[in-house]
Amino acid sequence: MESANRDIKREINEKLHDQVLRGALGRFAEAYPTARAKAYENVEDVEALREQFRQLKIDTVNNIEAVADEFEASVTKRGGKVFRAKDGDAVKQYLIDLCKKANVKRIVKSKSMASEEIHLNHALEEAGLHVKETDLGEWIISLAGHKPSHMVMPAIHLNKEQIAEYFSKELQQEIPTDIPFMVQAARKALRTEFLQADMGISGANFGIAENGAIGLVTNEGNARLVTTLPRVHVVIIGYEKLIPKIQDAAPILRMLPRNATGQRMTSYMTMTTGQTPVMVKQDGKWVEQPKELHVILIDNGRLKAAKDPKFKEIYNCVRCASCLNVCPVYTIVGGHVYGHIYAGGIGAILTAFLHSMGDFEKINELCIGCRKCVSICPGKMNIPGLIEELRAQSVKENGLPFGVKAVFENVLANRKVFHTLLRLAAIGQKPFQSGKVIRHLPLFLAGLAKDRSLPAVADVPFRDRVHKINRKISNPKKRVAFFSGCNIDFIFPETGESVYKVLHDLNMEVVFPEDQSCCGKPVLGMGDRETAKRIAKKNIEAFEQTNADIYLAACPTCTETWHETYVELLHDEPEWKVRVEKIAHKFREFSQFVSEEYAKAGRLNKVAGGTKVTYHDSCHMKRGLNIYEEPRQLLEAAKGYDFVEMKDCDKCCGMAGAFGVKYAELSMPILKQKIQNIKDSGADVIAVGCPACMMQIQGGLDKQLPNVKIKHVAEILAENI
Amino acid sequence: MKKVCDNWQAAFPAGKVSPEFWAAFEENAKNAGAEIFKVKTAAEAKDIVANLAKFTNAKKVVAVDSALQASANINEELKELGITVYNDATDIAEHAESADIGISTVEFAIGESGSLCMDGYAFESRLVTMLPPIHIAFVNSNAVVAGINEAFEIISKVYDNGYVSFITGPSRTADIERVLTIGVHGPSRLVIIAVDEAINGGVN
Numbered sequence: 001m002e003s004a005n006r007d008i009k010r011e012i013n014e015k016l017h018d019q020v021l022r023g024a025l026g027r028f029a030e031a032y033p034t035a036r037a038k039a040y041e042n043v044e045d046v047e048a049l050r051e052q053f054r055q056l057k058i059d060t061v062n063n064i065e066a067v068a069d070e071f072e073a074s075v076t077k078r079g080g081k082v083f084r085a086k087d088g089d090a091v092k093q094y095l096i097d098l099c100k101k102a103n104v105k106r107i108v109k110s111k112s113m114a115s116e117e118i119h120l121n122h123a124l125e126e127a128g129l130h131v132k133e134t135d136l137g138e139w140i141i142s143l144a145g146h147k148p149s150h151m152v153m154p155a156i157h158l159n160k161e162q163i164a165e166y167f168s169k170e171l172q173q174e175i176p177t178d179i180p181f182m183v184q185a186a187r188k189a190l191r192t193e194f195l196q197a198d199m200g201i202s203g204a205n206f207g208i209a210e211n212g213a214i215g216l217v218t219n220e221g222n223a224r225l226v227t228t229l230p231r232v233h234v235v236i237i238g239y240e241k242l243i244p245k246i247q248d249a250a251p252i253l254r255m256l257p258r259n260a261t262g263q264r265m266t267s268y269m270t271m272t273t274g275q276t277p278v279m280v281k282q283d284g285k286w287v288e289q290p291k292e293l294h295v296i297l298i299d300n301g302r303l304k305a306a307k308d309p310k311f312k313e314i315y316n317c318v319r320c321a322s323c324l325n326v327c328p329v330y331t332i333v334g335g336h337v338y339g340h341i342y343a344g345g346i347g348a349i350l351t352a353f354l355h356s357m358g359d360f361e362k363i364n365e366l367c368i369g370c371r372k373c374v375s376i377c378p379g380k381m382n383i384p385g386l387i388e389e390l391r392a393q394s395v396k397e398n399g400l401p402f403g404v405k406a407v408f409e410n411v412l413a414n415r416k417v418f419h420t421l422l423r424l425a426a427i428g429q430k431p432f433q434s435g436k437v438i439r440h441l442p443l444f445l446a447g448l449a450k451d452r453s454l455p456a457v458a459d460v461p462f463r464d465r466v467h468k469i470n471r472k473i474s475n476p477k478k479r480v481a482f483f484s485g486c487n488i489d490f491i492f493p494e495t496g497e498s499v500y501k502v503l504h505d506l507n508m509e510v511v512f513p514e515d516q517s518c519c520g521k522p523v524l525g526m527g528d529r530e531t532a533k534r535i536a537k538k539n540i541e542a543f544e545q546t547n548a549d550i551y552l553a554a555c556p557t558c559t560e561t562w563h564e565t566y567v568e569l570l571h572d573e574p575e576w577k578v579r580v581e582k583i584a585h586k587f588r589e590f591s592q593f594v595s596e597e598y599a600k601a602g603r604l605n606k607v608a609g610g611t612k613v614t615y616h617d618s619c620h621m622k623r624g625l626n627i628y629e630e631p632r633q634l635l636e637a638a639k640g641y642d643f644v645e646m647k648d649c650d651k652c653c654g655m656a657g658a659f660g661v662k663y664a665e666l667s668m669p670i671l672k673q674k675i676q677n678i679k680d681s682g683a684d685v686i687a688v689g690c691p692a693c694m695m696q697i698q699g700g701l702d703k704q705l706p707n708v709k710i711k712h713v714a715e716i717l718a719e720n721i
Numbered sequence: 722m723k724k725v726c727d728n729w730q731a732a733f734p735a736g737k738v739s740p741e742f743w744a745a746f747e748e749n750a751k752n753a754g755a756e757i758f759k760v761k762t763a764a765e766a767k768d769i770v771a772n773l774a775k776f777t778n779a780k781k782v783v784a785v786d787s788a789l790q791a792s793a794n795i796n797e798e799l800k801e802l803g804i805t806v807y808n809d810a811t812d813i814a815e816h817a818e819s820a821d822i823g824i825s826t827v828e829f830a831i832g833e834s835g836s837l838c839m840d841g842y843a844f845e846s847r848l849v850t851m852l853p854p855i856h857i858a859f860v861n862s863n864a865v866v867a868g869i870n871e872a873f874e875i876i877s878k879v880y881d882n883g884y885v886s887f888i889t890g891p892s893r894t895a896d897i898e899r900v901l902t903i904g905v906h907g908p909s910r911l912v913i914i915a916v917d918e919a920i921n922g923g924v925n
Binding site: 180266 | 745749753815818851870876880885891893896905906908
């Protein structure tokens with residue numbers, strides 16, 4: 001079921017102008033990190049806890065069939081029935097048959113994403129059953145006829161005025177926009193539903209193989225009523241929720257509430273197994289009987305994922321939705337743009353597996369790869385990595401769009417053509433250029449770069465400046481081969497000059513292999529692994545001829561590409577694997593390398609100066625390379641500068657490779673927040689370690705904060721030489 | 722009344738259940754919105770229940786009996802105040818929905834999260850905690866574990882069949898405009914009465 005003809009760009013624009021949504025999401029995104037951090041204050045070692053849970057889930061998915069068998073046996077032994085459903089249709093048929101057999105007319109549901117995933121309510125209603133969602137947020141969106149826009153807060157996109165209207169209509173009385181009153185009105189209406197229901201349908205936050213228990217966390221208490229009051233209980237649980245032992249629930253319960261809502265525990269945590277007693281009124285008398293229990297284990301793509309060496313990682317997801325709460329894109333557009341039930345980066349992945357690849361393709365570009373989610377995910381899922389992998393699979397199966405394919409294969413994979421075009425761009429852009437920025441980047445980016453300033457392509461690229469700035473070093477300490485990357489080569493050649501100055505000052509010889517080209521990350525970001533491989537091999541050939549002691553880049557993305565991506569790309573080509581590993585082991589990021597050398601030379605003493613400088617952590621630098629202390633040490637020791645921190649220093653600037661250009665309308669609000677934080681810090685200079693961030697932030701400063709200068713860390717160091 | 726386990730205390734791991742975790746429990750439970758009274762004796766607990774019933778003008782109470790409650794003579798005290806107390810399973814099933822207060826006793830408390838661990842095997846033991854707007858929970862103040870890990874160490878020893886749950890503060894929602902609102906489907910007040918004295922083999 002693929003939603004055809006979606007116009008994502010139009011939908012995004014609508015959401016950007018939806019003040020209710022922007023307000024609620026903005027406030028939430030603002031408050032969330034502090035609330036989460038506070039909730040974890042009494043957990044001694046959060047990293048160890050995440051690792052313990054990750055390992056538990058890996059071990060479980062590797063044995064998923066055995067764990068599922070044990071779970072089934074445990075439920076069956078205690079009087080429950082287990083039905084293994086291969087897809088949504090199977091679940092619906094089973095339930096409709098069951099309702100007939102057990103004479104069920106009225107159903108209450110507590111939140112179950114798995115049932116949303118298969119659009120269960122609709123099918124049950126069509127079969128003539130009375131079905132009510134009881135989670136307040138789910139009830140609201142069911143009245144509104146909406147899909148959930150967040151896994152934990154499904155109605156976050158609506159305001160109280162809108163909700164009061166839905167309530168008034170449903171309850172057939174005027175409901176004022178007073179939130180406590182509205183909640184009480186919902187309590188009353190739904191209490192009647194609970195008391196009259198024949199069947200309760202719940203999801204499960206976990207299912208324990210050891211004794212067949214399922215666990216549910218809620219704040220409202222609706223899951224307790226759904227599992228207690230009606231005479232029949234149906235659990236719909238995905239395979240990924242299974243854990244082997246009772247004690248394995250502990251790490252989930254220690255992280256799920258803290259990550260989801262910043263609570264140390266939700267109001268209620270309920271575990272139930274077997275045929276618990278239930279009392280029903282028969283002929284005016286209360287009679288106790290064993291509750292009829294059905295557990296539906298739903299596959300719907302999950303077992304296929306379990307067998308995939310990479311995508312089995314989706315079993316690590318506890319559905320806390322914390323990845324959405326920190327996602328720079330989600331917090332601007334909300335969940336509905338993602339189209340299907342599961343939103344955000346994790347939603348893109350789940351959509352591919354549980355829905356269709358076609359739907360994935362429409363939304364996958366909304367992940368900007370900043371990895372903020374990876375740093376807080378309880379299961380340490382590499383969401384951006386999996387999305388990149390899915391893109392690659394999609395490109396392998398369907399190919400790239402024609403224009404992009406032509407550019408990648410004919411331009412980016414051929415250094416000479418690429419560089420010639422960039423040189424032509426330097427001339428061609430002149431009519432559009434004002435100062436150092438241009439309104440439209442010409443050539444293949446044209447049309448994608450509306451409404452924003454982009455830095456101009458430099459008149460003389462770095463590669464043509466090398467011979468002028470290079471110095472002969474007698475008795476050099478080290479021989480360094482410099483990989484400039486496209487941005488330093490063609491946009492910020494001055495940064496490259498500063499790198500040379502700093503390295504020369506450290507008595508190091510620097511070489512620039514002429515045949516180097518783009519690192520290939522943009523190509524890979526679009527899923528084109530084949531072109532990326534060709535680029536990687538050309539760069540490896542260029543660098544292995546240098547006979548250098550150290551290979552170095554002043555760009556975290558290029559550094560990471562050399563460290564990890566090339567090695568991974570070429571892992572099944574033994575000869576190339578050896579060749580790339582030799583270089584990768586000695587490949588260094590500029591600020592980290594220089595801070596080590598400065599430390600050895602006693603040049604890292606803190607100084608106070610007049611110019612205030614703050615630092616922006618690039619996503620790839622902090623979360624990719626784990627480098628964030630070193631650039632600060634360098635800035636604190638830089639003469640003439642006074643280092644200050646700014647708010648959200650490690651939040652993405654919105655550039656994220658091609659994203660910033662292609663989704664300018666989304667990138668802009670992210671950038672605007674960054675510029676505001678720079679302004680609030682009072683800094684005169686914003687220092688960065690990443691040329692791509694430099695490009696993005698410079699564009700924002702140019703328009704909103706022209707008095708603040710942006711400098712690469714290398715430039716600040718070079719000033720003091 | 723049937724339970725998941727008739728003797729939870731026997732499953733308490735040595736050295737891991739202690740009043741030293743009380744302070745953490747109290748802080749976290751209060752942060753979750755629970756009201757806490759810590760008393761030395763069951764007799765003092767009785768006064769607190771009686772006062773609460775008077776202040777809230779309660780007419781109907783549903784209570785599942787426990788050693789702790791019985792020793793405090795709470796039901797009798799409430800009846801003297803003119804309050805109807807139901808403590809039989811069928812009566813609870815009939816009246817829990819319209820009762821003003823539900824009273825139960827939990828097995829132990831958890832410092833890390835401010836939670837109470839409840840054995841809810843019996844249908845009526847759940848109703849008293851779910852349906853009335855006020856839930857009064859008795860706990861022995863010495864029966865506190867440090868964290869969720871320790872809680873599961875105990876649970877994993879006794880839990881084979883039935884229903885076990887944590888209660889942490891009152892029922893709450895933030896589903897409308899993220900405004901925290903108390904008392905959705907469950908009680909709007911959770912009153913925890915912690916009693917120091919050990920009753921009927923309680924932990925010391």
